[in-house]
Amino acid sequence: MVTIRLARAGAKKRPFYHVVATEKSSARDGRFIERLGYYNPNAKGQEQKLVLDAARVEHWTKNGAQLSERVAYLVKTAPKAA
Numbered sequence: 001m002v003t004i005r006l007a008r009a010g011a012k013k014r015p016f017y018h019v020v021a022t023e024k025s026s027a028r029d030g031r032f033i034e035r036l037g038y039y040n041p042n043a044k045g046q047e048q049k050l051v052l053d054a055a056r057v058e059h060w061t062k063n064g065a066q067l068s069e070r071v072a073y074l075v076k077t078a079p080k081a082a
Helices: 054-062 069-079
Strands: 002-011 016-023 034-039 049-052
Touching: 002 054, 002 069, 016 054, 034 054, 049 069
Parallel strands: none
Antiparallel strands: 002 016, 016 034, 034 049
């Protein structure tokens, strides 16, 4: 089954996450099918906290992909593009 979840990147104590579509059985930071955006919890100033390709997320969910709990929250709270 395909799931949309966060893959951790960044340095120690400075997390940065890629939002990826991946097989549920693959490792957290392992292989992925497609990168859909990123989440930077430590964004300051003009940096963007969340960048997400909403059209691709919708495509994957229509084709049966499940959102992880955190990604579902991020998608729900993401500012809607006009």
